[in-house]
Amino acid sequence: MKISIIGLGSVGSAVATAIKNTGLVHEMVLFDRDGVRSAAAAADLGHASAFSFDVKITAANSYREIRGSEIVVIAAGANQKPGQTRTDLLSANSNVIRDIIPRVMANTDPKTVKIIIVTNPLDVMVMLARDLSGLPSARVIGTGTMLDSARLRTILARQLSVSPMSINAYVLGEHGDSSVVNWESACVGAIPLNDFCKSMKLSLPQTTRRTIEHRVHNAAYEIIMGRGATWDGIAAAVNDLLRCIINDEKRILTVSTCAPKTNVAMSLPTIVGRDGAISVLLPRMSQSEKTSLQKCVRIIKKNYNNI
């Protein structure tokens, strides 16, 4: 399997490292508009082949070199600076996506290629990439709220003293400030969250839930304040998404794809496999979660209309 990564900044480099270390692919092409940076990343990571999986890693000087890629990950574009929201990146990063997608499409097979979007503001970039590529929505997939859901699962796991892998809980909607924590469908193992709390004599009152929501919503801002950018969590999310596609695992992930009805991209639990985002599911939601999700749709639509 050959894949390409476009954009080799903090995120793209961490994604390349995560993928390299799982041995999921045999060939990885790295492209950045800063050719010196992608060449250095390819050399540095290439040397690691002596210690683990022998992946062929090359830096591309032109898009021609991504030919044969089955998956293209787009992690290029401006990142948030302290105090900036993801929406502040709308104008700069829509130009980045406009630059990249036609070149990707000119050098990949439109019948099979899958594009993974990481660039923020995520959902609008998914919509733009889908429009520019002409690909079916199932094959233009944003990492969406995979990272937000991972943050929720980790925080909840610590609260409940179980493994994050046993927490089945979703953050839905926008990968941004309006994202929605879906308490209504949250389970520990297969046990509904409230039943689990009852049987373990744990209490998770509204105030604690609001605090958890706040921590999920603010995680990226806090990390950016502390280390300038976020990369480890998102790299693990991209790697997990790639694994799911490459191995045709058909796991349920909160990726962002364009919905046929609303024509808006946002995150919902989705079955993901070799064909991309196969089926989008609607979890059980409270009335207030439904209302918040509708607000997400309006925000994403408005942002899309502004580009």
Ligand code: NAD
């Ligand atoms: P960065 O500034 O470290 O790197 C961006 C890279 O993109 C640079 O190397 C730059 O040269 C390259 N680039 C810019 N325009 C390009 C173009 N037209 N063609 C090719 N390369 C181009 O930024 P970063 O921290 O790596 O973040 C990258 C993107 O990922 C940002 O939009 C950021 O907000 C986003 N991000 C998303 C998530 C998520 O959960 N979806 C998480 C973290 C970061």
